[in-house]
Every structure is written in C-alpha cells, then in structure tokens.
Amino acid sequence: MAPIRPKAMHKKLSDLLKPFRRPKVVTRFAPSPTGLLHSGNYRTAVFSYLYARQHGGKFILRIEDTDKARSKKEYEDNIFESLEWLGLEYDEMYRQSDRTDIYVEYLQKLIDDDKAYVSKEPAKDDPTRTVELVRFRNPNKKITFTDLIRGDIEFDTSDLGDFVIARSMTEPVFHFVVVVDDHLMGVTHIVRGEDHISNTPRHLLIYEALSAPKPTYAHLPLVLASDRSKLSKRHGAKPMTYYRDTGYMPAALLNYMSLLGWNPGTEQEIFDLKGLVKAFDLSKVQKGGAIFNEDKLRWVNKEHLKLLPKDNFTAVLKARIDATERAKELGWNVTPELAAKLGPAVLERINNYGDIDIMITERDLDYYFSDPAYDAESLRWKGESVQASATHLEFIQETIKSISEKNWDEGSIKAALWPYAEEHGRGNVLWPFRYALAGKDKSPNPFTIAGIIGKDATARRVHEALKKCANHADKPLT
RNA sequence: GGCCCUAUCGUCUAAUGGUUAGGACAGAAGCUUCUCAAGCUUUAAAUCGGGGUUCGAUUCCCCGUAGGGUCACCA
Numbered sequence: 001m002a003p004i005r006p007k008a009m010h011k012k013l014s015d016l017l018k019p020f021r022r023p024k025v026v027t028r029f030a031p032s033p034t035g036l037l038h039s040g041n042y043r044t045a046v047f048s049y050l051y052a053r054q055h056g057g058k059f060i061l062r063i064e065d066t067d068k069a070r071s072k073k074e075y076e077d078n079i080f081e082s083l084e085w086l087g088l089e090y091d092e093m094y095r096q097s098d099r100t101d102i103y104v105e106y107l108q109k110l111i112d113d114d115k116a117y118v119s120k121e122p123a124k125d126d127p128t129r130t131v132e133l134v135r136f137r138n139p140n141k142k143i144t145f146t147d148l149i150r151g152d153i154e155f156d157t158s159d160l161g162d163f164v165i166a167r168s169m170t171e172p173v174f175h176f177v178v179v180v181d182d183h184l185m186g187v188t189h190i191v192r193g194e195d196h197i198s199n200t201p202r203h204l205l206i207y208e209a210l211s212a213p214k215p216t217y218a219h220l221p222l223v224l225a226s227d228r229s230k231l232s233k234r235h236g237a238k239p240m241t242y243y244r245d246t247g248y249m250p251a252a253l254l255n256y257m258s259l260l261g262w263n264p265g266t267e268q269e270i271f272d273l274k275g276l277v278k279a280f281d282l283s284k285v286q287k288g289g290a291i292f293n294e295d296k297l298r299w300v301n302k303e304h305l306k307l308l309p310k311d312n313f314t315a316v317l318k319a320r321i322d323a324t325e326r327a328k329e330l331g332w333n334v335t336p337e338l339a340a341k342l343g344p345a346v347l348e349r350i351n352n353y354g355d356i357d358i359m360i361t362e363r364d365l366d367y368y369f370s371d372p373a374y375d376a377e378s379l380r381w382k383g384e385s386v387q388a389s390a391t392h393l394e395f396i397q398e399t400i401k402s403i404s405e406k407n408w409d410e411g412s413i414k415a416a417l418w419p420y421a422e423e424h425g426r427g428n429v430l431w432p433f434r435y436a437l438a439g440k441d442k443s444p445n446p447f448t449i450a451g452i453i454g455k456d457a458t459a460r461r462v463h464e465a466l467k468k469c470a471n472h473a474d475k476p477l478t
Numbered sequence: 479g480g481c482c483c484u485a486u487c488g489u490c491u492a493a494u495g496g497u498u499a500g501g502a503c504a505g506a507a508g509c510u511u512c513u514c515a516a517g518c519u520u521u522a523a524a525u526c527g528g529g530g531u532u533c534g535a536u537u538c539c540c541c542g543u544a545g546g547g548u549c550a551c552c553a
Contacts, residue, residue: 032553067552124551133551150483161483167551174553198482198548221484221546256490259502260481263491263539267501286491288484289546294491296503354537364514381512414511421511430512442514 025057026188029083030091030178032064034077037240040193040223040231040294042082043257047220048089048191050258050280060185061090065096065097066177067101082240084350086250087273094185096177103172106180106210107165116165134166136176136206140347148189148218149285155201175199179206191218191282194289195230218282221261222289231292243297247320247353249308252301259300261286270303298351298372305347314339315356320356321365332369341452342368345444363440368452372439372459376472379465381431389432390469395420396433397462400455410451413458417447436465 029045031037052059061083076095083090104334116136123129140158147153165176172180182190197219200469207214211353225235243253255271264271264279271279305313318339321327321435327334334342342365349364359365379389399416421429434446437458443449450458 030553034553064553070552112518121551131551153482155482164551171551173551178553193547194483196553199553219483224546227488230547259490261490265492267492269490269502290491291489293489293503299503345515349514418511425512427512432512436511438513440513444514445511447511 021210023055023057024053024188025052026060026186027052027057027191028060028062028182028185028187030062030064030181030192031079032067032070033072033079034067034070035075036078036221036234036241037075037082038231038233038237038239039243039253039257039260040237041084041221042240043260044191044220045083045088045194046086046254046257047218047262047280047282047285049188049453050192050277051189051218051282053277054280057188058091058186059089060186060187061093062181063093063095063097064174064178065095066172066174068097071097078239078241082244085244086240086254088254089446094180094181099177099181100170102184103166103177103180104169107169107172107176110136110165110209113209117162119162132168133164134169134172135162136165136202136209138162138205139208143204145200145204145214145217147197148216148282149221150197150219150287153197153200155198157201157205160202165206166433174444176206179203179210181210183207183210183212185213189216189218191220191444194219194222218285221286224289224291226291228291234370237292247355247357248297248301249304249352252297252304252352255304256300260290260292270300270307302351305350305352310340310343313347314343316353317343317356318355321360324357324360326360330366330369338368338452344450345452364443367438367440367443367449371457371464372437374435374439376468378439378441379432379435379469381425381427384428386469386472388428390466392399392420392424392429393432393436393466393469395461396429397459397466400450400459400462403455405455408451410447414447432465433462437459 027048029048031041031293049059051057056280061079063076063079065076068389107116111118111134114137119133119135120130121133123131138157142153142154142156144154148204161466163175164173166172181187200217204214223231225231225237227235229235231237244250254273254276255269258276258280259269260273262280262285264281265284268279272282314336318334318336321332321334321339326332346356346365347360349359376386379393380386381389396417399420400413403412403416417429417433430446434443434449437443437446437449437453453461
C-alpha cells in the first residue's frame, strides 16, 4: 500500500470541504424557453449577474421548461446565444426537464408530511376526464418578506387557497420547482421581475413546508413598452439577437440595460462590464418601471464605438461593406488601406454597424468607389452661374496638380485651396468641388473625400465636371 | 373587481426636510469649412391632486387619482 503523502491528503481534505464553503452569494437567471426573450428578460439576467460577480458569487442559468407543450429547443438555443453574445458567463447550467426525479421525491415528501395532497378533479380542458392534481395545504396565514428594493411587503395567503403545485406526480408546476431548485442550488438572492411579487408568498410557504432557509428577494421594476405596458412581443419588444443582428455592440446593450432602473449616483453613464460590476448597487435600483428607449441606446452604442480601437473598427467596416449585395455587384475592392481612410468619415455618421448598411443603400459610399453621375446644373452654387463654378474648378484643377502624390491628404489639400475659397466665397468654391467629387447634395466635405479617393480620382472627377460645364449653356439668371 | 407595486422634464434619472429642482437622450437655436455628420455653446422642458406633520416639504404620514403587475392544471 502506497503511503499517503501529506500533500495529497491536504488536497483531498479541501475537496471534501468544498461543499461547505459555498459562495456567500448565489444568483440565477431562470428563463423559460417559450419564446424569444427581450431586453426586459435579459435585464434581470444582467442585474443578477452583476450582483453575483461583485460579491465573488456564483451565477446559475436554469432553463425552466416544465411546460412541455410550449417549450421549444430553438428558444432554448436563443437563450444560450444571447447570453453568450452579451458575455454573461454562467457557472452552472440546469434544465428542469432533466430533474423530474428530484421533484417527484420532494413532492412525495410534502405529501408524506401532509403538507400537500392529491386531489381528484375533473380536467379543466376536458371535464369528462379525471386528473390527480397535487395541491398545497395552505396554512392560511399572513406572510411578510423584506424585498431588497421595496422594503417590507405583506400578504395574506388565505387569498391563495390550496394552490396547485403539480399537474401529476411527474408534472410539477413552476411554483414548486422554482423553490426546490433554488433551495437545492443554494440560491441566496433571487433577482427577478416585479411581476413575480405576487408569486412570492406561495414560494415562501413552500420553503416553510420544506423547512428550507429562505432566500433574499429583489424584485426589479419592469421594463416597459412606449405605452407604459409590460414589454411584450406584441408591443414591439425585440429579441436580444435582433440587436446583435442590427449591429449593436454587446457592451453597449449591457451598458444601456443596466442603466434602465439603476444609476451609479454619479454622472457617469458609459461603463464596460468591469466598471458595471464595480459600480452596480442593487439597493439603488429604481422602484418604478422604465421605458426602453432605442434613441438612448443608439447614443450609448455610439459612445462605445468611439472607444473602440481604430484597427478594430476598420476591420468591422471592411467586413460589413464586403458582405453587402451592392459591394459584390459593383465589385468594390475595400483594401485595408482604404478601409482605414474611410474609417473616421464613416464612424462619425453612424450609431451602430447596421447604419453602415443604410449608408450603402442610400448611396453614401458609392462615391468612394466610382465616379459619380450628376447634372451640370447641380454644380451651381446659390445665386451663381455654372460658368462661375467652372472658373473655380479650373483653379482647383491647377492647384491639385501642385500637390505631390506623397503629400496627398486631407490637410494639405485644404491648406492649398483654403485661401482661394476664403477669397472667392466658400460656397462658391467648395460646393462645386464637393459636388464634382460626390455627385450628391449631402456628403462629407470635399477635402475629406479627395483625401480618401486619391489624387488621380480627384483630378479625373474635377476634369469631368469641367467638361460638363463646357457643354452646359447657362440659363439667364432671373 | 380582490390583492400587490409604483408616481420628478417627452424619455432615463439626481437631489430624501432648506438647491436658482441637477445631468443624460431626444427637441430648438447659434457657432464651427459649402451640404451632411460630428463637435462645442445656449435654450425650452418636471416634482399627479388634496389634506396633514413641520419654521420649512420633491422628500415623512393620510386620502384620492393615474399607471402597472397579478389573480392558471403558463412561467
């Protein structure tokens, strides 16, 4: 027999002790996979997660699929996907449909103790059939609990009657399994939506019947639709993955959701995950419901976009453009160099990545890839003639020749042309220049575009504009 | 309807007995390179109503009102 070495023994001992050194805080997110979950659902996950992490605790994901008829695999997958995208990592995952044996055991225990009983009743959907429901023997008493957000709440449970805790011995309902699971999983803090407040007395009664220690509750205010009703699909609530697919950053969603019903007490509004874990405070959570405001989300996303390393944005920009139909059709070649130059001009015009697609459909990127088509009349600045524009374009044509390929950038183009524009009127000079390059009423300024498309393209487009002017007979000014 | 929760600008919110009721988003105006965007500056905008308590109430208490949640063999 090999001698037991002290070190190995020590290790063994710590393993044995592990179950007794439970983290002080254990929270969970317990969605049911009966539909695509929206920001209201995920905000409870965020708060739960934040609270666990800031206390060095454990965060559990539990899929509540006791309703076999409505639960679907695709919805479950969507929960995993959304949580992964948001970056909310869970320490343990359970699925209630895997735990039927446990529930049967506890159900039986309650029946043996006469805390629950089997009740033969006509089936609700089909009165000719008899079912054996399990009902909880309600002690009919007043019950009080302290909510971390709302303070003391009192209920008279006699209003509840002997409520059903299982449809049959193998089909427990939510009220029962949620308590058994939270108890068994060592959940210390139940962070959930306000819509569960009225369920809490039932749950507390079951805890008592099980002689299990009660958890601490924190009932979050609801996230509301714009008409102040509970957020729901009917009211335009979008699944989390919609925001991913629209091109929002997960950090921005996380940031915005955490600001719904909570604030740090300072004027800081932009946080990364780490900062949120540090600053979050459950006791500072608001009591009233909050409307989800996509405008503000867009702003938060923009702030996160601005914090992104430049190369990072450039890479996304290139990938995003490459993926569009228009880029493929027209054979746009987005080189890394071009993407880098394009980056700043695009960044200040978008709030999320999806806006890049919108720019493309609105033809706001075309002029970076090909010469524009437009009418000579468009080159005319307010109250001026096309011929006047031509005069300025001729000066521009000559001037840009003097800028070397090597020095070709926004700054030097502007430096070369600015004094002339000041002298002859900015609009007179800049409008035709910009129109020659972009062929659109709205675009970035001509120096920026010229810097991006390069000297050759700039010279060619100015030359084209001049040709249009030459073929154009000015109508008499009225 | 019973029970429960909530109530500050349009929206998210700060100030919990004494403030010109603050910030942010959205809005308006102005400035900044013509247009757009971005940025900067300025501006408009709120304590649901009525009673108390108090020298003094956004803040504490009561009553209304409004909104929301929940009353399942859904979760």
